Structures are given as C-alpha cells and as structure tokens.
Amino acid sequence: MKKYFFLFLFAQLLVLSACTNNSYTPKPRGYFKIDFPAKTYQTFDQDCEFSFEYPKYANLVADNSLDTQPCWYNLAFPQFNGRLHLTYYDISSKKEYENLIEDARTFAFKHTVKANAIDQKLINYPEKKVYGVYYAIEGNTASSVQFFLTDSTKHYFRAALYFNEKPQYDSIQPVVNFIKKDLDRMISTFKWKN
Numbered sequence: 001m002k003k004y005f006f007l008f009l010f011a012q013l014l015v016l017s018a019c020t021n022n023s024y025t026p027k028p029r030g031y032f033k034i035d036f037p038a039k040t041y042q043t044f045d046q047d048c049e050f051s052f053e054y055p056k057y058a059n060l061v062a063d064n065s066l067d068t069q070p071c072w073y074n075l076a077f078p079q080f081n082g083r084l085h086l087t088y089y090d091i092s093s094k095k096e097y098e099n100l101i102e103d104a105r106t107f108a109f110k111h112t113v114k115a116n117a118i119d120q121k122l123i124n125y126p127e128k129k130v131y132g133v134y135y136a137i138e139g140n141t142a143s144s145v146q147f148f149l150t151d152s153t154k155h156y157f158r159a160a161l162y163f164n165e166k167p168q169y170d171s172i173q174p175v176v177n178f179i180k181k182d183l184d185r186m187i188s189t190f191k192w193k194n
Contacts, residue, residue, distance in 0.1 A: 036178050037079070041185060046071070048088060049155055053189040055182045063087075080175045082163040084183075089156045100156045104148040107160065108135035115139040116169075123149060123187055130190050132157075136180075140169050144176045145183060151192050159183070 037057040044060065045051045048071035054060065057079065063072035063086075071088035091097045108118060116139035123132040132149040145161040161179065163172055 034174055035079075039181070041182075041189075043189075046073075049090075049193050050088065050157055051189075051191050051193065052186045054186055058084075058182075077179065080163070080179070081165055082161060082175070082179070084179075085160045085162065087158045091150075091154050091156055097150070097152070097156065100158075101148070101150075104133065104135075104146070104158055108137065108143075108146045111137050111139070111141040111143060114141045123147065125188075125190075128191055130187075130192070132187075134187070138169065144172070145180060147183070147187065149187065149190055155192055157190070159186075 037055075040056045041053040042056050043051060043053055050071075054075055057077070059076040059078065061074050061076060062068075063074055065072075069087070069089075073086045075084040075086060077083065089096075089100060091100070108120075112118065115137050118138075119136040121134040121136070123130065123134055125131070129151040130149050131152055132147055134147040135145065137144055137146070143160050143162050146159065148156065148158040150156045161176075161183070163175075165172070
C-alpha cells in the first residue's frame with residue numbers, strides 16, 4: 001500500500017510541476033506569399049477600333065459567352081485566378097450612348113450592398129479623345145475595379161475585373177493593387193483608331 005501511495009504522490013508532483021510554465025506565445029498570423037511578375041507590356045492591336053497596352057503575364061482570349069459581340073475579350077490573370085472582361089460597342093445614337101453610360105454606373109453601384117466604398121475618378125485625355133469614369137470598389141464585392149472609355153460620339157469600351165474566388169477584400173487587396181497599376185497603364189495608353 002505504501003508503494004502505491006508514493007507512486008500517487010510522485011504522479012501528483014509531476015502534474016503540478018508541469019502546470020507552472022506560463023510562457024505561452026501564440027504563433028504569428030501567417031499569410032500566403034504572392035510572387036508578382038515583372039511589369040512588362042505588349043500592345044493589343046486586333047481588328048478592333050481601339051488599341052492599348054496590357055501586361056505580358058496576362059492572357060488575352062476572345063469572349064465565348066452566348067451573347068458575345070465582335071471585340072469582346074477576357075484578359076485572364078491565371079496566377080491570380082482573375083479576369084478582366086472587356087466589351088466594346090459602336091454608338092449609333094445619343095440615346096444609346098446615354099444608356100451605355102447609365103449601365104456602367106448601374107453595374108458599378110450594384111455592389112453598394114457589400115461595398116465599403118465606391119470611388120469614382122474621371123478619365124480625361126482630350127488629345128486622344130478618350131474620356132470615361134473609373135470605379136474603384138472596396139469591400140467584399142464580386143468586382144473590385146470597373147471603368148468605361150468613350151470618345152463621346154462613336155465608340156464605347158467597358159472593363160470589369162473579377163476574381164474566381166469568394167470575395168475576401170483583405171486577402172485579394174495586394175493583388176488588386178498590383179493589377180490596378182496595369183489597368184492605369186491600359187487606360188493611359190488607350191487609343192481609338194479613327
């Protein structure tokens with residue numbers, strides 16, 4: 001019986017001595033490492049009414065949706081699991097022009113429900129006859145950036161950036177910031193052919 005008593009006492013001392021260490025440190029939060037490619041550009045010069053520069057790490061593919069029209073493309077960013085939808089319309093009337101401008105605003109502001117903020121910036125290159133509005137949408141929304149460009153008479157071009165992921169703004173923010181620089185380059189080099 002004494003043998004079991006000493007064994008029990010020894011086990012109790014072991015348990016009590018194991019509980020005295022108060023130096024617990026939580027692990028730091030980890031993030032995925034994102035390797036951004038070098039910023040090099042190529043010119044989009046298809047049989048369309050416009051041209052612009054886009055990054056070489058992106059793949060330009062023709063849009064294959066059911067209601068696709070000529071000069072509709074997707075600029076795919078495979079390493080970021082995202083794409084930029086590009087659409088173009090010939091403008092035939094003032095009413096059509098106004099409807100397209102209103103559609104762009106409506107599409108951007110559909111994200112108001114989940115957006116933290118929607119910033120609008122005017123695009124104005126009168127020497128190239130390129131005008132438009134750039135929408136930067138912050139928050140857990142389906143689209144982070146949208147913009148349209150027009151010459152106000154014959155041409156209308158619209159772009160919208162989407163990721164094939166559940167929207168988590170804090171996770172995709174570094175990628176969005178990286179791609180926004182490419183979009184700025186696309187807009188600043190955008191030209192109408194006639």
